[in-house]
Amino acid sequence: xxxxxxxxxxxxxxxxxxxxxxxxxxxxxxxxxxxxxxxxxxxxxxxxxxxxxxxxxxxxxxxxxxxxxxxxxxxxxxxxxxxxxxxxxxxxxxxxxxxxxxxxxxxxxxxxxxxxxxxxxxxxxxxxxxxxxxxxxxxxxxxxxxxxxxxxxxxxxxxxxxxxxxxxxxxxxxxxxxxxxxxxxxxxxxxxxxxxxxxxxxxxxxxxxxxxxxxxxxxxxxxxxxxxxxxxxxxxxxxxxxxxxxxxxxxxxxxxxxxxxxxxxxxxxxxxxxxxxxxxxxxxxxxxxxxxxxxxxxxxxxxxxxxxxxxxxxxxxxxxxxxxxxxxxxxxxxxxxxxxxxxxxxxxxxxxxxxxxxxxxxxxxxxxxxxxxxxxxxxxxxxxxxxxxxxxxxxxxxxxxxxxxxxxxxxxxxxxxxxxxxxxxxxxxxxxxxxxxxxxxxxxxxxxxxxxxxxxxxxxxxxxxxxxxxxxxxxxxxxxxxxxxxxxxxxxxxxxxxxxxxxxxxxx
Numbered sequence: 001x002x003x004x005x006x007x008x009x010x011x012x013x014x015x016x017x018x019x020x021x022x023x024x025x026x027x028x029x030x031x032x033x034x035x036x037x038x039x040x041x042x043x044x045x046x047x048x049x050x051x052x053x054x055x056x057x058x059x060x061x062x063x064x065x066x067x068x069x070x071x072x073x074x075x076x077x078x079x080x081x082x083x084x085x086x087x088x089x090x091x092x093x094x095x096x097x098x099x100x101x102x103x104x105x106x107x108x109x110x111x112x113x114x115x116x117x118x119x120x121x122x123x124x125x126x127x128x129x130x131x132x133x134x135x136x137x138x139x140x141x142x143x144x145x146x147x148x149x150x151x152x153x154x155x156x157x158x159x160x161x162x163x164x165x166x167x168x169x170x171x172x173x174x175x176x177x178x179x180x181x182x183x184x185x186x187x188x189x190x191x192x193x194x195x196x197x198x199x200x201x202x203x204x205x206x207x208x209x210x211x212x213x214x215x216x217x218x219x220x221x222x223x224x225x226x227x228x229x230x231x232x233x234x235x236x237x238x239x240x241x242x243x244x245x246x247x248x249x250x251x252x253x254x255x256x257x258x259x260x261x262x263x264x265x266x267x268x269x270x271x272x273x274x275x276x277x278x279x280x281x282x283x284x285x286x287x288x289x290x291x292x293x294x295x296x297x298x299x300x301x302x303x304x305x306x307x308x309x310x311x312x313x314x315x316x317x318x319x320x321x322x323x324x325x326x327x328x329x330x331x332x333x334x335x336x337x338x339x340x341x342x343x344x345x346x347x348x349x350x351x352x353x354x355x356x357x358x359x360x361x362x363x364x365x366x367x368x369x370x371x372x373x374x375x376x377x378x379x380x381x382x383x384x385x386x387x388x389x390x391x392x393x394x395x396x397x398x399x400x401x402x403x404x405x406x407x408x409x410x411x412x413x414x415x416x417x418x419x420x421x422x423x424x425x426x427x428x429x430x431x432x433x434x435x436x437x438x439x440x441x442x443x444x445x446x447x448x449x450x451x452x453x454x455x456x457x458x459x460x461x462x463x464x465x466x467x468x469x470x471x472x473x474x475x476x477x478x479x480x481x482x483x484x485x486x487x488x489x490x491x492x493x494x495x496x497x498x499x500x501x502x503x504x505x506x507x508x
Contacts, residue, residue, distance in 0.1 A: 218505025
Protein backbone atom coordinates (compact mmCIF):
# COMPACT_ATOMS: atom_id res chain seq x y z
CA UNK A 1 0.00 0.00 0.00
CA UNK A 2 1.32 3.45 -0.88
CA UNK A 3 2.37 5.56 2.07
CA UNK A 4 0.59 8.87 2.51
CA UNK A 5 2.28 11.61 4.53
CA UNK A 6 0.02 13.87 6.50
CA UNK A 7 1.54 16.83 4.65
CA UNK A 8 0.45 17.62 1.10
CA UNK A 9 3.59 16.98 -0.92
CA UNK A 10 3.49 15.57 -4.44
CA UNK A 11 7.23 15.26 -5.07
CA UNK A 12 8.50 12.72 -2.58
CA UNK A 13 11.49 10.56 -3.43
CA UNK A 14 11.52 6.77 -3.33
CA UNK A 15 10.56 5.27 0.00
CA UNK A 16 13.14 3.54 2.20
CA UNK A 17 12.14 1.18 5.00
CA UNK A 18 13.49 0.67 8.53
CA UNK A 19 11.93 -1.10 11.47
CA UNK A 20 12.30 1.95 13.73
CA UNK A 21 12.94 5.60 12.97
CA UNK A 22 14.17 7.81 15.81
CA UNK A 23 13.69 11.55 15.32
CA UNK A 24 16.32 13.48 17.27
CA UNK A 25 19.94 12.97 18.23
CA UNK A 26 20.34 13.59 21.96
CA UNK A 27 20.43 11.37 25.03
CA UNK A 28 16.80 10.15 24.83
CA UNK A 29 17.01 9.59 21.06
CA UNK A 30 20.22 7.59 21.17
CA UNK A 31 18.99 5.53 24.12
CA UNK A 32 15.86 4.72 22.09
CA UNK A 33 17.94 3.79 19.06
CA UNK A 34 20.28 1.52 21.03
CA UNK A 35 17.39 -0.07 22.90
CA UNK A 36 15.48 -0.80 19.67
CA UNK A 37 18.62 -2.26 18.13
CA UNK A 38 19.12 -4.51 21.16
CA UNK A 39 15.69 -5.97 20.39
CA UNK A 40 16.76 -6.77 16.85
CA UNK A 41 15.23 -3.81 14.98
CA UNK A 42 16.89 -2.01 12.10
CA UNK A 43 17.16 1.61 13.20
CA UNK A 44 17.52 4.96 11.46
CA UNK A 45 18.33 8.10 13.48
CA UNK A 46 17.40 11.39 11.84
CA UNK A 47 19.28 14.29 13.43
CA UNK A 48 18.29 17.76 12.24
CA UNK A 49 21.62 19.36 13.07
CA UNK A 50 24.91 18.92 11.22
CA UNK A 51 27.25 16.38 12.73
CA UNK A 52 29.33 19.04 14.47
CA UNK A 53 26.26 20.19 16.43
CA UNK A 54 24.67 16.80 17.10
CA UNK A 55 23.23 15.81 20.44
CA UNK A 56 20.49 18.36 21.05
CA UNK A 57 20.39 19.83 24.55
CA UNK A 58 22.25 16.82 25.92
CA UNK A 59 25.48 18.19 24.44
CA UNK A 60 25.11 21.30 26.59
CA UNK A 61 24.56 19.65 29.97
CA UNK A 62 27.31 19.37 32.54
CA UNK A 63 26.59 15.66 32.77
CA UNK A 64 25.08 15.44 36.26
CA UNK A 65 22.60 12.57 36.35
CA UNK A 66 20.24 11.79 39.21
CA UNK A 67 19.42 8.22 40.19
CA UNK A 68 18.29 6.34 43.25
CA UNK A 69 20.85 4.39 45.27
CA UNK A 70 20.75 2.63 48.63
CA UNK A 71 24.44 2.05 49.34
CA UNK A 72 27.93 3.29 48.58
CA UNK A 73 28.55 -0.04 46.83
CA UNK A 74 26.04 0.98 44.16
CA UNK A 75 27.99 4.20 43.58
CA UNK A 76 31.26 2.29 43.37
CA UNK A 77 29.77 -0.16 40.86
CA UNK A 78 28.77 2.70 38.54
CA UNK A 79 31.81 4.92 38.96
CA UNK A 80 35.17 4.73 37.28
CA UNK A 81 37.64 3.16 39.73
CA UNK A 82 38.04 5.16 42.95
CA UNK A 83 41.22 5.28 44.99
CA UNK A 84 41.25 4.11 48.58
CA UNK A 85 41.75 7.73 49.65
CA UNK A 86 38.72 8.86 47.65
CA UNK A 87 36.62 6.14 49.22
CA UNK A 88 37.85 7.01 52.70
CA UNK A 89 37.20 10.74 52.42
CA UNK A 90 34.01 10.82 50.32
CA UNK A 91 30.60 10.91 51.95
CA UNK A 92 28.13 10.04 49.18
CA UNK A 93 25.21 9.66 51.55
CA UNK A 94 22.19 7.67 50.36
CA UNK A 95 19.47 8.62 47.91
CA UNK A 96 16.71 5.99 48.09
CA UNK A 97 13.87 5.89 45.58
CA UNK A 98 11.39 7.33 48.06
CA UNK A 99 13.53 10.44 48.52
CA UNK A 100 13.87 10.87 44.74
CA UNK A 101 10.10 10.62 44.40
CA UNK A 102 9.59 13.09 47.25
CA UNK A 103 11.97 15.56 45.61
CA UNK A 104 10.10 15.30 42.32
CA UNK A 105 6.78 15.84 44.08
CA UNK A 106 8.07 18.80 46.08
CA UNK A 107 9.65 20.78 43.24
CA UNK A 108 6.70 20.18 40.87
CA UNK A 109 4.23 21.15 43.60
CA UNK A 110 2.84 17.58 43.55
CA UNK A 111 1.73 17.84 39.93
CA UNK A 112 4.19 15.40 38.37
CA UNK A 113 2.38 12.47 36.76
CA UNK A 114 2.75 9.79 39.44
CA UNK A 115 3.03 6.88 37.01
CA UNK A 116 5.61 8.53 34.77
CA UNK A 117 7.54 9.82 37.78
CA UNK A 118 7.50 6.41 39.43
CA UNK A 119 8.86 4.90 36.22
CA UNK A 120 11.75 7.37 36.11
CA UNK A 121 12.59 6.93 39.77
CA UNK A 122 12.38 3.14 39.93
CA UNK A 123 14.33 2.61 36.70
CA UNK A 124 16.87 5.39 37.11
CA UNK A 125 19.72 3.27 38.45
CA UNK A 126 19.21 0.46 35.97
CA UNK A 127 19.26 3.06 33.17
CA UNK A 128 22.58 4.42 34.44
CA UNK A 129 24.03 0.92 34.61
CA UNK A 130 22.79 0.33 31.04
CA UNK A 131 24.46 3.56 29.91
CA UNK A 132 27.69 2.35 31.46
CA UNK A 133 27.35 -0.93 29.57
CA UNK A 134 27.09 1.15 26.41
CA UNK A 135 30.34 2.95 27.07
CA UNK A 136 29.29 5.99 29.14
CA UNK A 137 31.72 6.66 31.99
CA UNK A 138 30.72 8.07 35.38
CA UNK A 139 32.67 9.61 38.23
CA UNK A 140 31.96 11.52 41.45
CA UNK A 141 31.24 15.20 40.84
CA UNK A 142 34.12 16.52 42.92
CA UNK A 143 34.39 20.29 42.97
CA UNK A 144 31.00 21.21 41.51
CA UNK A 145 28.65 19.09 43.62
CA UNK A 146 30.67 18.65 46.81
CA UNK A 147 32.25 20.53 49.71
CA UNK A 148 35.04 19.53 52.09
CA UNK A 149 33.68 19.76 55.62
CA UNK A 150 35.85 18.66 58.59
CA UNK A 151 38.09 16.61 56.31
CA UNK A 152 35.21 14.81 54.58
CA UNK A 153 33.96 15.52 51.05
CA UNK A 154 30.19 15.81 51.27
CA UNK A 155 27.93 15.77 48.22
CA UNK A 156 24.90 18.06 48.16
CA UNK A 157 21.59 17.76 46.40
CA UNK A 158 21.14 14.02 45.89
CA UNK A 159 23.14 13.73 42.65
CA UNK A 160 26.80 12.96 43.37
CA UNK A 161 27.71 11.44 39.99
CA UNK A 162 28.62 13.12 36.74
CA UNK A 163 29.35 11.76 33.27
CA UNK A 164 33.00 11.86 32.31
CA UNK A 165 33.30 14.58 29.70
CA UNK A 166 29.91 16.05 30.58
CA UNK A 167 27.25 16.25 27.89
CA UNK A 168 29.73 15.95 25.00
CA UNK A 169 31.20 12.85 26.65
CA UNK A 170 27.74 11.31 26.92
CA UNK A 171 26.90 12.03 23.27
CA UNK A 172 30.25 10.78 21.97
CA UNK A 173 29.86 7.52 23.89
CA UNK A 174 26.30 6.94 22.65
CA UNK A 175 27.17 7.62 19.02
CA UNK A 176 30.19 5.34 19.25
CA UNK A 177 27.88 2.61 20.55
CA UNK A 178 25.44 3.31 17.72
CA UNK A 179 28.17 2.87 15.11
CA UNK A 180 29.23 -0.36 16.74
CA UNK A 181 25.66 -1.67 16.63
CA UNK A 182 25.09 -0.76 12.98
CA UNK A 183 22.56 2.01 13.60
CA UNK A 184 22.22 4.36 10.61
CA UNK A 185 22.54 8.07 11.47
CA UNK A 186 21.75 10.88 9.05
CA UNK A 187 22.64 14.48 9.84
CA UNK A 188 20.96 17.56 8.43
CA UNK A 189 17.74 15.52 8.27
CA UNK A 190 14.87 17.87 9.12
CA UNK A 191 11.79 15.78 9.89
CA UNK A 192 8.64 17.80 9.29
CA UNK A 193 5.80 15.31 9.15
CA UNK A 194 4.55 11.85 10.04
CA UNK A 195 3.38 9.22 7.55
CA UNK A 196 0.16 7.27 8.06
CA UNK A 197 -0.88 3.84 6.87
CA UNK A 198 -4.17 2.29 7.96
CA UNK A 199 -4.52 4.63 10.93
CA UNK A 200 -1.02 4.10 12.32
CA UNK A 201 2.25 6.02 12.13
CA UNK A 202 4.39 4.22 9.59
CA UNK A 203 7.20 6.60 8.79
CA UNK A 204 8.21 10.22 8.43
CA UNK A 205 8.72 12.91 5.82
CA UNK A 206 12.20 14.38 6.16
CA UNK A 207 14.05 17.04 4.25
CA UNK A 208 17.55 15.80 3.52
CA UNK A 209 19.81 18.01 1.43
CA UNK A 210 16.79 20.23 0.81
CA UNK A 211 14.65 17.50 -0.74
CA UNK A 212 11.65 15.79 0.90
CA UNK A 213 11.84 12.05 1.38
CA UNK A 214 9.19 9.68 2.71
CA UNK A 215 10.88 7.02 4.82
CA UNK A 216 8.83 4.05 5.98
CA UNK A 217 9.08 2.38 9.37
CA UNK A 218 7.26 -0.05 11.58
CA UNK A 219 7.30 2.57 14.36
CA UNK A 220 8.60 6.07 15.06
CA UNK A 221 10.13 7.50 18.23
CA UNK A 222 9.95 11.28 18.67
CA UNK A 223 12.86 12.44 20.83
CA UNK A 224 13.54 15.85 19.30
CA UNK A 225 13.03 18.19 22.24
CA UNK A 226 10.59 20.94 23.10
CA UNK A 227 10.02 24.41 21.67
CA UNK A 228 12.49 26.50 23.69
CA UNK A 229 14.38 27.66 20.57
CA UNK A 230 11.20 29.01 18.96
CA UNK A 231 10.76 32.64 20.07
CA UNK A 232 7.20 32.86 18.70
CA UNK A 233 6.10 29.70 20.55
CA UNK A 234 7.79 30.92 23.75
CA UNK A 235 5.81 34.15 23.64
CA UNK A 236 2.63 32.23 22.75
CA UNK A 237 2.82 29.60 25.47
CA UNK A 238 5.17 30.91 28.17
CA UNK A 239 3.95 34.49 28.05
CA UNK A 240 5.07 38.07 27.65
CA UNK A 241 8.81 38.62 27.65
CA UNK A 242 9.83 35.03 27.00
CA UNK A 243 10.79 35.85 23.43
CA UNK A 244 13.64 37.84 25.03
CA UNK A 245 15.15 34.87 26.89
CA UNK A 246 18.50 33.41 25.94
CA UNK A 247 18.48 29.77 24.78
CA UNK A 248 20.99 27.65 26.68
CA UNK A 249 21.03 24.73 24.28
CA UNK A 250 20.28 23.63 20.74
CA UNK A 251 18.90 26.13 18.24
CA UNK A 252 17.14 23.22 16.50
CA UNK A 253 14.58 22.55 19.26
CA UNK A 254 11.77 24.57 17.66
CA UNK A 255 8.79 22.32 18.39
CA UNK A 256 8.62 20.48 15.06
CA UNK A 257 8.08 17.11 16.72
CA UNK A 258 5.29 18.54 18.83
CA UNK A 259 3.62 20.17 15.83
CA UNK A 260 3.61 17.04 13.69
CA UNK A 261 2.28 14.89 16.54
CA UNK A 262 -0.44 17.35 17.54
CA UNK A 263 -1.44 17.57 13.89
CA UNK A 264 -2.46 13.90 13.89
CA UNK A 265 -4.34 14.11 17.18
CA UNK A 266 -1.68 13.53 19.84
CA UNK A 267 -2.74 14.75 23.26
CA UNK A 268 -0.84 17.69 24.74
CA UNK A 269 0.13 17.23 28.39
CA UNK A 270 1.95 18.98 31.17
CA UNK A 271 2.88 22.55 31.96
CA UNK A 272 2.78 24.33 28.59
CA UNK A 273 3.30 27.71 30.25
CA UNK A 274 6.30 26.45 32.23
CA UNK A 275 9.94 25.76 31.52
CA UNK A 276 13.35 25.01 32.97
CA UNK A 277 15.16 28.36 33.10
CA UNK A 278 18.27 29.46 34.99
CA UNK A 279 20.38 32.49 35.81
CA UNK A 280 22.56 33.02 32.74
CA UNK A 281 25.34 35.33 31.60
CA UNK A 282 23.75 38.67 30.61
CA UNK A 283 25.60 38.89 27.30
CA UNK A 284 25.55 35.20 26.40
CA UNK A 285 25.03 34.13 22.81
CA UNK A 286 21.37 33.85 21.73
CA UNK A 287 21.71 30.05 21.37
CA UNK A 288 24.01 27.45 22.81
CA UNK A 289 27.60 27.24 21.62
CA UNK A 290 29.24 23.98 22.74
CA UNK A 291 32.64 25.63 23.01
CA UNK A 292 31.64 28.28 25.54
CA UNK A 293 28.07 27.70 26.75
CA UNK A 294 29.03 25.88 30.00
CA UNK A 295 30.78 29.10 31.04
CA UNK A 296 27.52 31.08 30.91
CA UNK A 297 25.82 29.44 33.90
CA UNK A 298 25.85 31.23 37.27
CA UNK A 299 24.88 28.73 39.96
CA UNK A 300 26.66 29.94 43.11
CA UNK A 301 23.92 32.43 44.02
CA UNK A 302 23.02 30.63 47.30
CA UNK A 303 26.21 32.09 48.82
CA UNK A 304 25.51 35.73 47.96
CA UNK A 305 22.62 38.07 47.28
CA UNK A 306 20.86 38.94 44.01
CA UNK A 307 19.65 42.48 43.31
CA UNK A 308 17.61 43.96 40.47
CA UNK A 309 17.78 47.35 38.70
CA UNK A 310 16.04 48.98 41.66
CA UNK A 311 18.87 47.78 43.91
CA UNK A 312 16.57 45.43 45.80
CA UNK A 313 16.65 41.73 46.56
CA UNK A 314 13.69 39.87 45.04
CA UNK A 315 14.20 36.17 45.77
CA UNK A 316 15.29 33.91 48.64
CA UNK A 317 18.74 32.93 47.38
CA UNK A 318 19.03 30.26 50.08
CA UNK A 319 15.58 28.70 49.89
CA UNK A 320 17.05 25.26 49.19
CA UNK A 321 20.05 23.39 47.81
CA UNK A 322 20.94 24.81 44.37
CA UNK A 323 19.77 21.61 42.65
CA UNK A 324 16.22 22.35 43.75
CA UNK A 325 16.01 26.07 42.90
CA UNK A 326 18.24 26.87 39.92
CA UNK A 327 15.74 25.63 37.29
CA UNK A 328 13.08 28.17 38.36
CA UNK A 329 15.13 31.24 39.30
CA UNK A 330 15.78 32.20 35.67
CA UNK A 331 12.06 32.84 35.34
CA UNK A 332 12.16 35.23 38.29
CA UNK A 333 15.14 37.12 36.83
CA UNK A 334 13.24 37.52 33.55
CA UNK A 335 10.41 39.24 35.47
CA UNK A 336 12.74 41.95 36.81
CA UNK A 337 13.03 45.43 35.23
CA UNK A 338 15.21 45.13 32.13
CA UNK A 339 15.26 41.32 32.45
CA UNK A 340 18.57 41.34 34.35
CA UNK A 341 20.04 41.14 37.84
CA UNK A 342 23.41 41.16 39.60
CA UNK A 343 24.72 38.38 41.85
CA UNK A 344 26.84 39.91 44.62
CA UNK A 345 29.48 38.14 46.73
CA UNK A 346 32.13 39.16 49.23
CA UNK A 347 35.57 37.79 50.03
CA UNK A 348 34.30 35.24 52.55
CA UNK A 349 32.62 33.10 49.90
CA UNK A 350 34.68 33.75 46.76
CA UNK A 351 36.56 30.42 47.16
CA UNK A 352 33.17 28.63 46.96
CA UNK A 353 32.21 30.04 43.56
CA UNK A 354 31.95 27.48 40.80
CA UNK A 355 34.44 27.33 37.95
CA UNK A 356 32.23 29.25 35.50
CA UNK A 357 32.77 32.43 37.53
CA UNK A 358 36.48 32.29 36.72
CA UNK A 359 36.25 32.15 32.94
CA UNK A 360 36.51 34.87 30.31
CA UNK A 361 32.80 34.68 29.49
CA UNK A 362 31.62 36.80 32.43
CA UNK A 363 30.19 40.27 32.95
CA UNK A 364 31.94 41.01 36.24
CA UNK A 365 32.79 44.00 38.41
CA UNK A 366 35.07 44.07 41.46
CA UNK A 367 35.76 46.62 44.16
CA UNK A 368 37.39 46.97 47.57
CA UNK A 369 34.38 48.77 49.06
CA UNK A 370 30.64 48.44 48.75
CA UNK A 371 30.38 52.10 47.76
CA UNK A 372 32.76 51.57 44.87
CA UNK A 373 30.94 48.38 43.86
CA UNK A 374 27.60 50.20 43.85
CA UNK A 375 28.88 52.66 41.26
CA UNK A 376 29.98 49.80 38.98
CA UNK A 377 26.69 47.91 38.95
CA UNK A 378 25.43 48.99 35.55
CA UNK A 379 21.71 49.78 35.51
CA UNK A 380 21.32 49.49 39.32
CA UNK A 381 20.22 52.25 41.73
CA UNK A 382 23.40 52.63 43.82
CA UNK A 383 21.77 54.33 46.81
CA UNK A 384 19.10 51.64 47.19
CA UNK A 385 21.69 48.90 46.66
CA UNK A 386 23.73 50.15 49.62
CA UNK A 387 20.57 50.38 51.74
CA UNK A 388 19.65 46.82 50.74
CA UNK A 389 23.07 45.53 51.83
CA UNK A 390 22.91 47.39 55.15
CA UNK A 391 19.50 45.94 55.93
CA UNK A 392 20.58 42.47 54.85
CA UNK A 393 23.74 42.54 56.97
CA UNK A 394 21.81 43.65 60.04
CA UNK A 395 19.36 40.76 59.62
CA UNK A 396 21.89 37.91 59.38
CA UNK A 397 21.86 35.33 62.19
CA UNK A 398 25.60 35.03 62.84
CA UNK A 399 25.06 32.63 65.72
CA UNK A 400 24.35 29.70 63.37
CA UNK A 401 27.30 27.93 61.74
CA UNK A 402 27.74 28.31 57.99
CA UNK A 403 27.83 24.94 56.16
CA UNK A 404 27.62 24.94 52.34
CA UNK A 405 27.04 21.17 52.12
CA UNK A 406 23.62 21.16 53.82
CA UNK A 407 20.69 23.48 54.45
CA UNK A 408 22.40 25.07 57.43
CA UNK A 409 19.56 27.25 58.74
CA UNK A 410 21.84 30.30 58.83
CA UNK A 411 19.10 32.77 57.95
CA UNK A 412 18.03 36.39 58.05
CA UNK A 413 15.28 37.70 60.30
CA UNK A 414 12.81 40.49 59.72
CA UNK A 415 13.35 41.06 56.01
CA UNK A 416 10.50 41.26 53.51
CA UNK A 417 12.46 38.86 51.29
CA UNK A 418 14.19 36.37 53.61
CA UNK A 419 17.29 34.32 53.04
CA UNK A 420 16.68 30.93 54.62
CA UNK A 421 20.15 29.37 54.50
CA UNK A 422 23.81 30.34 53.93
CA UNK A 423 23.24 33.96 54.95
CA UNK A 424 26.56 35.75 55.39
CA UNK A 425 27.06 39.44 55.84
CA UNK A 426 28.30 41.18 52.71
CA UNK A 427 31.12 43.04 54.47
CA UNK A 428 34.49 41.52 53.64
CA UNK A 429 36.47 42.78 50.62
CA UNK A 430 37.10 42.12 47.84
CA UNK A 431 33.55 42.38 46.55
CA UNK A 432 32.49 40.85 43.24
CA UNK A 433 29.26 41.03 41.22
CA UNK A 434 28.11 39.18 38.10
CA UNK A 435 25.39 40.31 35.68
CA UNK A 436 22.79 37.69 34.74
CA UNK A 437 19.65 37.28 32.70
CA UNK A 438 17.36 34.31 31.98
CA UNK A 439 18.57 31.28 30.07
CA UNK A 440 15.88 28.79 29.03
CA UNK A 441 16.85 25.11 28.97
CA UNK A 442 13.71 23.24 27.94
CA UNK A 443 9.94 23.60 27.98
CA UNK A 444 7.72 21.48 30.25
CA UNK A 445 4.70 21.15 27.99
CA UNK A 446 4.73 18.17 25.64
CA UNK A 447 3.01 15.01 24.48
CA UNK A 448 1.08 12.64 26.72
CA UNK A 449 2.66 9.21 26.91
CA UNK A 450 1.91 6.15 28.99
CA UNK A 451 4.46 4.19 31.00
CA UNK A 452 5.34 2.28 27.84
CA UNK A 453 6.33 5.59 26.21
CA UNK A 454 3.53 5.29 23.65
CA UNK A 455 1.94 8.58 22.64
CA UNK A 456 -1.74 8.95 23.49
CA UNK A 457 -4.28 10.81 21.38
CA UNK A 458 -6.88 13.30 22.54
CA UNK A 459 -9.29 10.41 22.99
CA UNK A 460 -6.77 8.96 25.50
CA UNK A 461 -6.04 5.99 23.24
CA UNK A 462 -2.53 4.95 22.17
CA UNK A 463 -1.46 6.09 18.71
CA UNK A 464 -0.23 2.93 16.94
CA UNK A 465 3.40 3.15 15.91
CA UNK A 466 4.22 6.42 17.76
CA UNK A 467 6.45 6.67 20.84
CA UNK A 468 8.17 9.59 22.57
CA UNK A 469 10.96 10.23 25.06
CA UNK A 470 12.98 13.11 26.46
CA UNK A 471 12.03 16.77 26.60
CA UNK A 472 9.14 16.32 24.14
CA UNK A 473 7.24 14.42 26.85
CA UNK A 474 4.79 16.41 28.96
CA UNK A 475 3.53 15.71 32.47
CA UNK A 476 6.79 14.98 34.29
CA UNK A 477 7.86 18.52 35.18
CA UNK A 478 5.85 21.45 36.48
CA UNK A 479 7.31 24.74 37.76
CA UNK A 480 10.72 23.24 38.50
CA UNK A 481 12.97 20.21 38.05
CA UNK A 482 15.60 18.61 40.30
CA UNK A 483 19.09 18.92 38.84
CA UNK A 484 20.20 15.86 36.88
CA UNK A 485 16.71 14.38 36.57
CA UNK A 486 16.31 15.34 32.91
CA UNK A 487 19.10 13.04 31.75
CA UNK A 488 17.66 10.27 33.90
CA UNK A 489 14.18 10.73 32.43
CA UNK A 490 15.55 10.76 28.88
CA UNK A 491 17.55 7.58 29.44
CA UNK A 492 14.69 5.73 31.15
CA UNK A 493 11.98 6.57 28.63
CA UNK A 494 14.40 6.39 25.73
CA UNK A 495 15.08 2.74 26.59
CA UNK A 496 11.38 2.05 27.04
CA UNK A 497 10.44 3.81 23.80
CA UNK A 498 13.04 1.89 21.82
CA UNK A 499 11.83 -1.42 23.18
CA UNK A 500 8.20 -0.55 22.49
CA UNK A 501 8.96 0.67 18.99
CA UNK A 502 10.87 -2.52 18.19
CA UNK A 503 7.95 -4.65 19.37
CA UNK A 504 5.48 -2.56 17.40
CA UNK A 505 7.58 -2.83 14.28
CA UNK A 506 7.84 -6.60 14.64
CA UNK A 507 4.05 -6.83 14.94
CA UNK A 508 3.32 -4.45 12.05
